Amino acid sequence: xxxxxxxxxxxxxxxxxxxxxxxxxxxxxxxxxxxxxxxxxxxxxxxxxxxxxxxxxxxxxxxxxxxxxxxxxxxxxxxxxxxxxxxxxxxxxxxxxxxxxxxxxxxxxxxxxxxxxxxxxxxxxxxxxxxxxxxxxxxxxxxxxxxxxxxxxxxxxxxxxxxxxxxxxxxxxxxxxxxxxxxxxxxxxxxxxxxxxxxxxxxxxxxxxxxxxxxxxxxxxxxxxxxxxxxxxxxxxxxxxxxxxxxxxxxxxxxxxxxxxxxxxxxxxxxxxxxxxxxxxxxxxxxxxxxxxxxxxxxxxxxxxxxxxxxxxxxxxxxxxxxxxxxxxxxxxxxxxxxxxxxxxxxxxxxxxxxxxxxxxxxxxxxxxxxxxxxxxxxxxxxxxxxxxxxxxxxxxxxxxxxxxxxxxxxxxxxxxxxxxxxxxxxxxxxxxxxxxxxxxxxxxxxxxxxx
Amino acid sequence: xxxxxxxxxxxxxxxxxxxxxxxxxxxxxxxxxxxxxxxxxxxxxxxxxxxxxxxxxxxxxxxxxxxxxxxxxxxxxxxxxxxxxxxxxxxxxxxxxxxxxxxxxxxxxxxxxxxxxxxxxxxxxxxxxxxxxxxxxxxxxxxxxxxxxxxxxxxxxxxxxxxxxxxxxxxxxxxxxxxxxxxxxxxxxxxxxxxxxxxxxxxxxxxxxxxxxxxxxxxxxxxxxxxxxxxxxxxxxxxxxxxxxxxxxxxxxxxxxxxxxxxxxxxxxxxxxxxxxxxxxxxxxxxxxxxxxxxxxxxxxxxxxxxxxxxxxx
Numbered sequence: 001x002x003x004x005x006x007x008x009x010x011x012x013x014x015x016x017x018x019x020x021x022x023x024x025x026x027x028x029x030x031x032x033x034x035x036x037x038x039x040x041x042x043x044x045x046x047x048x049x050x051x052x053x054x055x056x057x058x059x060x061x062x063x064x065x066x067x068x069x070x071x072x073x074x075x076x077x078x079x080x081x082x083x084x085x086x087x088x089x090x091x092x093x094x095x096x097x098x099x100x101x102x103x104x105x106x107x108x109x110x111x112x113x114x115x116x117x118x119x120x121x122x123x124x125x126x127x128x129x130x131x132x133x134x135x136x137x138x139x140x141x142x143x144x145x146x147x148x149x150x151x152x153x154x155x156x157x158x159x160x161x162x163x164x165x166x167x168x169x170x171x172x173x174x175x176x177x178x179x180x181x182x183x184x185x186x187x188x189x190x191x192x193x194x195x196x197x198x199x200x201x202x203x204x205x206x207x208x209x210x211x212x213x214x215x216x217x218x219x220x221x222x223x224x225x226x227x228x229x230x231x232x233x234x235x236x237x238x239x240x241x242x243x244x245x246x247x248x249x250x251x252x253x254x255x256x257x258x259x260x261x262x263x264x265x266x267x268x269x270x271x272x273x274x275x276x277x278x279x280x281x282x283x284x285x286x287x288x289x290x291x292x293x294x295x296x297x298x299x300x301x302x303x304x305x306x307x308x309x310x311x312x313x314x315x316x317x318x319x320x321x322x323x324x325x326x327x328x329x330x331x332x333x334x335x336x337x338x339x340x341x342x343x344x345x346x347x348x349x350x351x352x353x354x355x356x357x358x359x360x361x362x363x364x365x366x367x368x369x370x371x372x373x374x375x376x377x378x379x380x381x382x383x384x385x386x387x388x389x390x391x392x393x394x395x396x397x398x399x400x401x402x403x404x405x406x407x408x409x410x411x412x413x414x415x416x417x418x419x420x421x422x423x424x425x426x427x428x429x430x431x432x433x434x435x436x437x438x439x440x441x442x443x444x445x446x447x448x449x450x451x452x
Numbered sequence: 453x454x455x456x457x458x459x460x461x462x463x464x465x466x467x468x469x470x471x472x473x474x475x476x477x478x479x480x481x482x483x484x485x486x487x488x489x490x491x492x493x494x495x496x497x498x499x500x501x502x503x504x505x506x507x508x509x510x511x512x513x514x515x516x517x518x519x520x521x522x523x524x525x526x527x528x529x530x531x532x533x534x535x536x537x538x539x540x541x542x543x544x545x546x547x548x549x550x551x552x553x554x555x556x557x558x559x560x561x562x563x564x565x566x567x568x569x570x571x572x573x574x575x576x577x578x579x580x581x582x583x584x585x586x587x588x589x590x591x592x593x594x595x596x597x598x599x600x601x602x603x604x605x606x607x608x609x610x611x612x613x614x615x616x617x618x619x620x621x622x623x624x625x626x627x628x629x630x631x632x633x634x635x636x637x638x639x640x641x642x643x644x645x646x647x648x649x650x651x652x653x654x655x656x657x658x659x660x661x662x663x664x665x666x667x668x669x670x671x672x673x674x675x676x677x678x679x680x681x682x683x684x685x686x687x688x689x690x691x692x693x694x695x696x697x698x699x700x701x702x703x704x705x706x707x708x709x710x711x712x713x714x715x716x717x718x719x720x721x722x723x724x725x726x727x728x729x730x731x732x733x734x735x736x737x738x739x740x741x742x743x744x745x746x747x748x749x750x751x752x753x754x755x756x757x758x759x760x761x762x763x764x765x766x
Contacts, residue, residue, distance in 0.1 A: 233659045234659070235658045235659055247659075285573075337658050338658060341655050341656050341657070341659045343655070344580050344652060344655045344656045345580075345656075347576070347577075347580070348581060351545075351549045351577060352549045352550065355546055355549050355550075397552075
């Protein structure tokens with residue numbers, strides 16, 4: 001125990017605590033995807049619109065983790081002032097439309113994975129490497145900086161050598177075990193494919209342990225008679241920010257009747273945050289608690305008939321803090337003003353599509369019983385080409401052909417089952433000849449006794 | 453049973469008065485755009501009284517009536533008074549979904565029934581879709597719920613019924629079953645509908661600057677207690693037109709939770725004509741103790757909108 005107590009209270013964080021707080025709530029898969037985000041940021045910084053020339057590969061096993069990309073590299077001044085800071089200083093240069101807004105990605109992932117790291121990077125005219133044993137670094141409580149193992153500026157780096165490599169060794173026990181599991185690898189591949197669906201579509205190549213990730217294509221049926229909804233909204237820059245938010249919404253029908261794939265897909269600066277969402281978050285109505293014993297049939301919660309529905313919402317902004325994603329980038333912030341405004345539009349655009357799908361189901365029911373050729377709505381769907389959403393230029397609400405006018409039936413079909421014994425009993429009592437007659441007669445009985 | 457088969461629409465004086473008041477208010481929309489450029493969407497049933505009034509006195513000739521009684525189509529068509537009225541059959545929600553909301557609108561969702569989530573969603577859709585300048589109104593039956601079963605007529609039951617109709621989430625948090633008696637249901641309905649309209653406007657405000665100004669809050673009881681609430685949807689560029697329209701000069705103009713009650717006094721035609729001679733400014737000259745003062749006051753408030761003779765829709 002020290003002899004004297006000084007006048008000041010030491011409130012400085014310890015490195016151990018800091019690392020603990022930094023990594024603890026980040027799932028491993030997410031931490032790795034954060035690095036892919038950084039690579040994508042680099043690609044956007046370097047090349048603008050086309051992503052075909054850029055790639056990132058990940059190699060991992062129970063002993064080591066490595067990610068390499070050719071996305072332009074980290075400039076020296078960013079490396080020394082910003083890339084290894086914890087948090088993003090206000091004067092850090094912005095990356096256009098950056099996904100990596102919070103500035104913690106790389107460091108957090110490194111600490112999450114293991115105790116020894118090496119970062120090497122080369123831009124068109126600079127190179128550096130940083131190497132650190134984390135346990136050693138922890139020992140010096142005061143000194144938070146890292147040192148460059150090597151750095152060079154004003155050199156010419158050939159294009160094929162530009163990029164970044166991050167390697168982590170001495171993996172933590174739990175991480176090492178996860179990396180050895182096949183299921184983890186699958187989980188990582190799927191999560192990365194989802195998160196980066198948009199950039200993969202644009203040509204960005206990502207591979208994990210040698211397997212390239214697949215491209216999901218977002219397509220909608222579009223023809224002269226069946227047009228998907230497409231609106232473009234602009235949210236003005238809020239006071240104090242130079243940038244606004246652009247919102248693009250597409251909604252319509254897929255040619256694939258898939259219950260799991262139906263719903264809304266939401267993207268923020270190209271990063272998918274919701275996939276095939278079927279909840280009230282994206283405007284599907286909540287089925288509230290009906291009284292016990294009552295089934296609430298009035299509200300259309302996401303329903304099998306809607307398996308053809310596909311909706312895509314893209315939020316884009318130069319200022320990524322305006323985007324309505326959660327801090328984990330794995331969901332939307334439903335309280336965000338931007339999101340609420342978009343949600344109103346989404347709900348408005350959804351309605352005619354839901355109505356079409358209901359009509360389609362009814363039409364299918366009718367045609368089953370009368371064995372005619374397919375209804376006009378089903379035909380319209382069959383003959384419409386399945387186009388990539390981004391090729392849809394027409395702006396407006398969903399348009400569909402009117403249902404072929406059939407005199408609307410004034411009767412409703414009632415169907416139910418009851419125990420055989422009971423039905424026989426009632427049948428005898430009524431003098432009915434078939435189960436169908438039992439139904440008809442009991443219905444008439446009630447109407448006469450109670451309704452008229 | 454459709455409502456036009458059970459309610460004789462010709463014997464609803466308060467409703468007739470409300471209609472005339474609304475007509476007078478709608479006339480002021482000429483401040484914003486020529487009345488002939490408006491589209492009116494309503495629910496005419498068989499009487500089409502609102503359609504007749506608005507076409508005759510406002511000159512609106514783009515009129516749509518939404519009707520859910522498919523089976524009575526022929527009967528409804530028989531009753532259409534003018535060629536410029538288009539009849540669209542189907543549930544209100546379905547019909548609205550197919551419409552294109554271009555240009556200024558006057559939309560009156562005039563329901564006969566109680567407030568439900570379907571109605572609230574229709575309101576959200578209409579408010580979301582309407583382009584400024586437009587008027588949106590909603591009328592619902594606000595009669596306190598009474599169950600068919602005598603044993604289920606407690607405050608609790610009334611509350612449960614409300615819950616099942618509009619969903620627990622939409623009910624203002626401090627409401628209990630006993631608050632739904634008399635005009636309490638109308639109070640709650642007002643809060644819910646007003647909240648719904650403003651919710652849509654507020655949420656969409658970051659995209660396009662639309663505003664909602666309430667103009668109407670009517671309560672009346674021809675048979676069942678009814679509630680009408682509605683107002684204007686505008687953008688900042690409509691500001692001058694709004695000032696020029698001077699809605700606040702209308703005696704029935706209501707901007708908030710305080711309603712305008714249409715209390716129809718029971719007076720003979722002869723009594724009403726006698727009172728007319730003292731109106732509008734000679735109220736104090738009326739000899740006292742001839743007619744009940746309450747009836748005189750009620751009449752004075754509404755006299756300009758009163759049907760003078762037994763009116764028939766020709």
